[in-house]
Amino acid sequence: MNLRGTVGHALLAHRPLQFAAFGSLAIAGIALIGVFLDPRELVNAPIWLKSFKFGISIAIYTTTLAVLLPHVTRARRTARGLCTIIAAGIFLELALITFQIVRGTLSHFNFQTVFDTAVTASMGIIIVIVWLSNIVLAVFVLASRGGDQALRIAVGWGLVIGLVGMGLAFTMTAEEAGLIENPTETIMGAHSVGIADGGPGLPITGWSTVAGDLRVPHFVGLHAMQVVPLIAFAIAWLSRRSPAIVSEGARVPLSHIAGVAYSGLVVLSFWQAARGQSIVQPDAMTLSAAGALVAGTTIAAIVTLVLGARRRPPPTSDRSLAASPAPAHSQAEARHPRRTDTARGPEKE
Known part of the structure; x- marks a missing residue:
């Protein structure tokens, strides 16, 4: 499969997603220039860095939707309309983020002025619409039939887990959840758990290195x-290249295993962040949970591969039977077919 050709064809087939993908890349490029040329900082980070990260993420997201859209075999027109809503919504959010950067202020959690409040509220409404559109799109994918079943299952898992990851962004503004500490009347929301935003963080991502960061499970x-569909693609490739290792019948359960394992990773990363623990400083509980997740996934995959190998049909198929010579009497009968009474006509008495 030519992945580059597949991506290009998918984007050309849906213009709004194409516009959102390339438009986001263009804004990311402008933001990258701003990172180096604009000395301003916001929350102890280059002010243009957020627009750069969102631009790259949205470009990947819209391109992924374009590639996954052909796997929807039911309500295709509605699915295309939903993708148009999603493309318009998230590109508008990126535009608002960039506009606030030009103004030199926060784009999220910002209620300092009436205008800032309107921008924050607008982005909240946009993300809810995008989230609901993704829910309907995921239902269409799961209800579709035909095509590669293992890949379709992986796409469904990816969309559903993606919905959960998208929904985790709401925890950054939920004071009732107990994760946001000391909100003010003008800044209501935060990424960090246990400390104020703006502390030491990882390069580029900015994820806190000293406390929990809710952006980690959101990203994952x-x-x-x-990730999940790419795992399914890799399994399909391995099944074609090494059928003795991965049988065709094992691909569907392996797609389910990949989905369950990735779901566990999302839960683990959120649990770690909610406890105020940095991703680079896992404690014994986190490491034990991660080890259990890896071990469980490995055992399930090995069992699936072994059972798939046992269920593989023997190599003596119709092809080998067709290649074997026919018995001598069968060949003779083929050359000189036995005459029947009907062919001879009525016998003489």
Whole structure:
């Protein structure tokens, strides 16, 4: 499969997603220039860095939707309309983020002025619409039939987990959840758990290195849309190249295993962040849970591969029977077919 050709054809087949993907890349490019040329900082980070990260993420997201859209075999026109809504919504959010950067202020959690409140509220409404559209799109994918079943299952898992990851963004503004500490009247929301935003963080992502960061499970969950289907693609490739290792019948359960394992990873990363623990400083509980997840996934995959190998049909198929010579009497009968009474006509008495 030519992946580059597949992506290009998919984007050409849906213009709004194409516009959102390339438009986001263009804004990301402008933001990258701003990172180096604009000395301003916001929350102890280059002010243009957020627009750059969102631009790259949205470009990947819209491209993924374009590639996954052909796997929807039911309500295709409605699915295309939903993708148009999603493309318009998330590109508008990126435009609002960039506009606030030009103004030199926060784009999210910002209620400092009437205008900032309107921008924050607008982005909240946009993300809810995008989230609901993704829910309906996931239902269409799961209800579709035909095509590669293992890949379709992986796409369904990716969309559902992506919905969860997208929904985790709401925890950054939920004071009632107990994750956001000391909100003010003008800044209501935060990424970090246990400390104020703006502390030491990882390069580029900015994820806190000293406390929990809710952006980690949000990121991990959102990108299930790429990871889980890519795992299914890899399994399909391995099944074609090494059928003795991965049988065709094992691909569907392996897709389910990949989906369950990735779901566990999202839960684990959220549990770690909610406890105020940095992703780079896991404690014994986190490491034990991660080890259990890896061990359980490995055992399930091995059992599936072994059972798939046992169920594989023997190599003596119709092809080998067709290649074997026919008995001598069968060949003779083929050359000189036995005459029947009907062919001889009525016998003489």
